[in-house]
Amino acid sequence: MHIITRKKEKEKPFTELSAGVNCTFEDLAEMNGLVEGNRIRCSSPAEKEMPRIIVDKEDHQIVQLYLKSKETGLVFANTTFVFYNCSVHKSCLSCVSSPYQYLDEEQHGCPQLLPADRILVPVNVVKPITLRAKNLPQPQSGQRGYECLLTIQGNEHRVPALRFNSSSVQCQNTSYFYDGMEMSSLPVELTVIWNGDFTIDNPTHNKVHLYKCDAQRGSCGLCLKADPLFGCVWCKGENRCTLKQHCPHPENQWLEHNGINSKCTHPRITKITPLRGPREGGTLVTIRGENLGLDFREIQGNVKVAEVDCTPIREGYIPAEQIVCEMGKAEKSQYTGNVQVCVGVGECRPEFMAKSSKYYYFVIPRIINLKPSRGPVSGGTIVNITGSHLDAGSNVSVMFKDQPCTYLRRGGQWLTCRTHASLHGYGNVSVSVSIDKAHLQKDLRFEYVEDPTITKIEPEWSIYSGHTAVTVTGTNLDIIQTPLIRAKYNNHETLNLCQVLSPTSMLCQAPELPISLARQQEVLEKPDEFGFKLDDVQSLMALNNTNFIYYPNPEFELLSVTGVLELKPGSPIIL
Numbered sequence: 001m002h003i004i005t006r007k008k009e010k011e012k013p014f015t016e017l018s019a020g021v022n023c024t025f026e027d028l029a030e031m032n033g034l035v036e037g038n039r040i041r042c043s044s045p046a047e048k049e050m051p052r053i054i055v056d057k058e059d060h061q062i063v064q065l066y067l068k069s070k071e072t073g074l075v076f077a078n079t080t081f082v083f084y085n086c087s088v089h090k091s092c093l094s095c096v097s098s099p100y101q102y103l104d105e106e107q108h109g110c111p112q113l114l115p116a117d118r119i120l121v122p123v124n125v126v127k128p129i130t131l132r133a134k135n136l137p138q139p140q141s142g143q144r145g146y147e148c149l150l151t152i153q154g155n156e157h158r159v160p161a162l163r164f165n166s167s168s169v170q171c172q173n174t175s176y177f178y179d180g181m182e183m184s185s186l187p188v189e190l191t192v193i194w195n196g197d198f199t200i201d202n203p204t205h206n207k208v209h210l211y212k213c214d215a216q217r218g219s220c221g222l223c224l225k226a227d228p229l230f231g232c233v234w235c236k237g238e239n240r241c242t243l244k245q246h247c248p249h250p251e252n253q254w255l256e257h258n259g260i261n262s263k264c265t266h267p268r269i270t271k272i273t274p275l276r277g278p279r280e281g282g283t284l285v286t287i288r289g290e291n292l293g294l295d296f297r298e299i300q301g302n303v304k305v306a307e308v309d310c311t312p313i314r315e316g317y318i319p320a321e322q323i324v325c326e327m328g329k330a331e332k333s334q335y336t337g338n339v340q341v342c343v344g345v346g347e348c349r350p351e352f353m354a355k356s357s358k359y360y361y362f363v364i365p366r367i368i369n370l371k372p373s374r375g376p377v378s379g380g381t382i383v384n385i386t387g388s389h390l391d392a393g394s395n396v397s398v399m400f401k402d403q404p405c406t407y408l409r410r411g412g413q414w415l416t417c418r419t420h421a422s423l424h425g426y427g428n429v430s431v432s433v434s435i436d437k438a439h440l441q442k443d444l445r446f447e448y449v450e451d452p453t454i455t456k457i458e459p460e461w462s463i464y465s466g467h468t469a470v471t472v473t474g475t476n477l478d479i480i481q482t483p484l485i486r487a488k489y490n491n492h493e494t495l496n497l498c499q500v501l502s503p504t505s506m507l508c509q510a511p512e513l514p515i516s517l518a519r520q521q522e523v524l525e526k527p528d529e530f531g532f533k534l535d536d537v538q539s540l541m542a543l544n545n546t547n548f549i550y551y552p553n554p555e556f557e558l559l560s561v562t563g564v565l566e567l568k569p570g571s572p573i574i575l
Contacts, residue, residue: 019071025081026063033067040067044081059098060084093201111135112201113192114167119208120229121176122243129171129190129208136166137194149191150208152178161192169200176210184226185211217241220264221291221320224257232256234264257294264291264320267343267354276361276392279334282437283327284394285310289354293343294319302348306330306337306360327436336361365389365435367442374447375479379421380536382408382481383446385433390415393435400446401429421536422448451537452476460548462510464525466496470508472532478503480534486541487511487548488529495533513550525550 021033023042034041042065060082067077089095092110114132121127129148139145146161148171159174169192178186187207192200213232217223220234223241233254234240235247247254255262269289277283285305293299296317303310309328316324323341339356342348367387375381383405385398391412398405398417401424405417415433422429431444454474462468470485477483483498485508492514500506513525526549529542 017069017071019069022068022070024066024068026066028063042067044083059086059088091199091201093203109135110201111137111194112203113206115204116206118229119190119206120227121208121210122230123177123210123212124175125243126173126175128173131169131171131192131206132167133169133192133200134167136163136169136200138163138166139195143195145194147193149193150176151189151191152176152186152210176208178210181212181215184215184217185209213241213243219290219320220255221267221294224255224262224264225294225319226257228257262294263344263352264294265351267291267293267341267352269339269341269354269356272339272356272358272360274392274394275358276363276389277327278365278393278435278438279330279332279362280437280439281308281327281329282393282395284313284316284436285325285327285339285360286316287323287325287339287341287356288321289341290320291343292320292323292341292354297345298343299323299341302342302344304340306334306339306362308334308337310339329437330362334362363389363392365392365433365438365440367433367440367444370431370444370446372479372481373445374449375419375481376451376476376535376537377422377426377448378451378535378537378539379419380534381419381479382416383419384414384416385431385444386414387433387440388413390433390435393438395436397434399432399434403429405431419446419536424448426450449479450476451539452480452534454532454540454543457546457548460546461551462513462548463551464513464515464553466494466510466512468510470510472498472506472508473504474506476503477506480537482533482535483508484533485509485511486529486531486533487513487527488542489514489525489527498532510548515550523552 017035021035021040022030023033023040024030025045029045031043031045061084063081063083065079065081066075068075084098086095089098093112096110112134114134116132119129121129146163146169148159148161150157150159157176159171161169161171163169176188187209190206190208191202194200211230213223213226213230217226217232218241223232223234226232226241231243232241233244233247233256235242235254237248237253244254244256255264267289268291269287271288273286274283277285287303296312296314299312299317301312303312303323303325305325305327308330310325311328312323312325316322336359338359341354343352343354365387366389367385370383370385372381372383375383389412390410396407396410396415398407398415400419403420403423405419408416408418410416426448428445428447431446433440452474453476454472456473458471458473459468462470466487472485477500480500483500483506484495485498486493486495487510494511494514496509496511498506498508513527515525530546530548531543532540534540
């Protein structure tokens with residue numbers, strides 16, 4: 001192959017290149033160029049001089065071609081040169097899609113599989129797999145025919161295939177299997193091979209989906225909610241999910257999705273959350289179990305909790321497995337009872353009724369006290385509210401006047417929330433708690449007070465590694481729950497916890513200066529930011545009026561050249 005580089009000034013030949021020209025392909029090869037009037041001819045390097053072209057997802061390598069004067073050794077022109085490697089392409093489609101046009105063939109001429117609906121194959125069932133295609137070549141004399149290659153859990157399974165015509169191929173009758181019962185279906189890579197090693201393109205990545213009816217479907221409801229295309233039925237005589245042909249006849253021995261017999265009997269409740277709630281209602285009760293219907297209409301209006309109607313919520317319903325319902329209001333005489341679910345429309349027959357073994361209780365949540373009762377106006381205080389039955393129900397909200405206090409956690413006798421910045425400035429606000437539709441009333445109040453201030457830091461220095469004792473003077477320091485001293489340097493922040501001594505003072509250990517050991521020299525360093533992280537108070541994060549500086553870490557020299565110092569008893573040791 002040759003490259004021809006033309007000179008822009010066509011009138012003037014390369015008279016100044018009489019000593020010759022070198023063609024240099026970066027650091028790959030250099031050879032003589034041939035000057036022909038106003039043209040220079042370069043030969044491309046031989047194959048042995050070229051490195052193997054391996055580029056992820058690409059098939060070429062771009063290099064710079066330089067023209068050098070032999071007389072001066074200087075580059076006077078350059079251009080890009082592309083080396084490409086056809087053998088990188090393993091499929092017809094990728095080959096003809098390349099901009100380098102390896103084959104004079106359009107994409108639509110490549111042998112290829114056409115898009116297919118999900119190819120479903122039950123395990124241990126002998127059946128063929130028929131695939132639509134186009135441009136399938138007819139094997140000639142001496143050529144091998146077609147094969148299907150399925151890779152199942154890392155193992156290759158080769159199956160003879162039959163070409164019906166240029167647009168259809170069939171993997172012959174075979175059964176397949178995969179290990180484990182954790183997956184109800186397994187997508188498997190499918191490849192069609194012609195003549196031993198030619199892969200038919202699969203541009204839409206058709207896969208075979210192997211499936212097991214009985215995997216993850218141990219109950220009638222789970223079986224019938226399987227994809228109807230699977231053809232799974234619940235075999236009543238054997239109490240298992242299987243293919244119809246594997247269930248004994250007659251038809252009344254099985255249940256199938258949307259069939260005449262499609263209603264699972266003997267629903268069962270396995271779990272109820274929560275088990276306690278307020279009489280006022282509003283609690284979202286989650287009921288887990290088996291055979292809890294296949295359609296929301298089957299359980300709508302058919303759920304009672306402790307003899308109180310519980311209204312199912314469509315968004316929380318998982319066919320056969322889960323019902324979420326909202327509790328109605330209970331009478332004062334109602335105290336406890338089990339959960340009842342009837343599956344079906346109309347009269348409830350015993351075989352479609354489920355009753356829980358555990359009971360649901362109505363309780364009266366109460367709040368008694370809160371601590372702390374004051375915090376900064378900027379918020380960030382963790383408030384602990386004590387009482388009884390505070391873990392009942394499903395939803396909790398805490399209000400400080402008309403502002404929410406973000407709920408964090410709760411137990412039977414306590415719950416915690418985090419205050420927001422006050423919208424009303426300083427002063428007392430009322431505190432209220434709601435659990436579902438129960439509003440807990442108690443004369444609890446929280447006081448927003450002025451944010452802390454810092455008036456003095458002593459001393460205003462430390463060493464790079466920090467931990468120097470620092471006394472901090474200010475106001476309202478005792479309202480902060482988690483006082484932290486901070487330093488920021490080169491976008492790295494370090495923190496140390498402080499100890500509050502009184503409303504006006506606290507003791508801290510200076511934070512380490514986050515500076516690389518390699519940069520530690522005999523120089524002073526000032527942090528980019530120095531301040532305090534006091535709950536949600538932002539004004540003290542970076543103090544503008546501080547001169548806090550860091551000194552290099554102290555270093556001790558050897559006591560002597562040998563490292564041993566001889567002293568008389570009672571003599572001082574000077575470091």
